[in-house]
Amino acid sequence: xxxxxxxxxxxxxxxxxxxxxxxxxxxxxxxxxxxxxxxxxxxxxxxxxxxxxxxxxxxxxxxxxxxxxxxxxxxxxxxxxxxxxxxxxxxxxxxxxxxxxxxxxxxxxxxxxxxxxxxxxxxxxxxxxxxxxxxxxxxxxxxxxxxxxxxxxxxxxxxxxxxxxxxxxxxxxxxxxxxxxxxxxxxxxxxxxxxxxxxxxxxxxxxxxxxxxxxxx
Numbered sequence: 509x510x511x512x513x514x515x516x517x518x519x520x521x522x523x524x525x526x527x528x529x530x531x532x533x534x535x536x537x538x539x540x541x542x543x544x545x546x547x548x549x550x551x552x553x554x555x556x557x558x559x560x561x562x563x564x565x566x567x568x569x570x571x572x573x574x575x576x577x578x579x580x581x582x583x584x585x586x587x588x589x590x591x592x593x594x595x596x597x598x599x600x601x602x603x604x605x606x607x608x609x610x611x612x613x614x615x616x617x618x619x620x621x622x623x624x625x626x627x628x629x630x631x632x633x634x635x636x637x638x639x640x641x642x643x644x645x646x647x648x649x650x651x652x653x654x655x656x657x658x659x660x661x662x663x664x665x666x667x668x669x670x671x672x673x674x675x676x677x678x679x680x681x682x683x684x685x686x687x688x689x690x691x692x693x694x695x696x697x698x699x700x701x702x703x704x705x706x707x708x709x710x711x712x713x714x715x716x717x718x719x720x721x722x723x724x725x
Contacts, residue, residue, distance in 0.1 A: 538604025
């Protein structure tokens with residue numbers, strides 16, 4: 509049995525760094541997919557709306573842990589060996605894309621319809637309407653729920669330990685198994701999660717205030 513000291517704390521700090529890396533990669537990839545899906549959900553084509561809606565419905569109906577199992581163990585059974593980081597990033601990105609798509613679709617639909625009519629009267633194309641009129645306003649509306657979802661994503665990274673990826677929660681378990689000091693170990697783990705998530709929550713409020721979200725102009 510070893511003591512709980514600076515080497516263990518540094519190990520937890522490094523693992524927190526991997527939690528941030530995994531969160532950033534999954535969010536970036538998922539955001540790209542979510543943006544495309546949100547536009548598809550509002551497309552004039554019924555086929556595109558159906559494809560996007562079906563994807564979102566399926567992903568939101570499956571626990572993210574099942575997506576992770578299918579991505580890692582399913583591909584392994586097919587003879588495809590992928591690193592745990594890649595499997596974890598891909599699985600979380602799929603999860604992120606479905607939820608961000610709905611958040612951003614709601615934000616786009618929250619833009620007053622008169623904005624569409626005004627931009628149409630200026631002979632703008634659909635792409636120009638989105639780029640110059642709709643998306644800048646939707647961005648302000650979507651910031652609080654998007655950052656709130658990002659906080660949830662940070663905490664959801666704890667499930668990826670099942671495929672052998674060592675992030676903050678798994679590191680806490682390993683250190684606890686070596687030191688048998690659960691209160692000290694998991695107190696540090698909780699503080700590290702707080703150090704990551706609390707600034708994100710404050711950032712959301714700051715951006716909401718700076719961009720005047722929810723205020724009439």
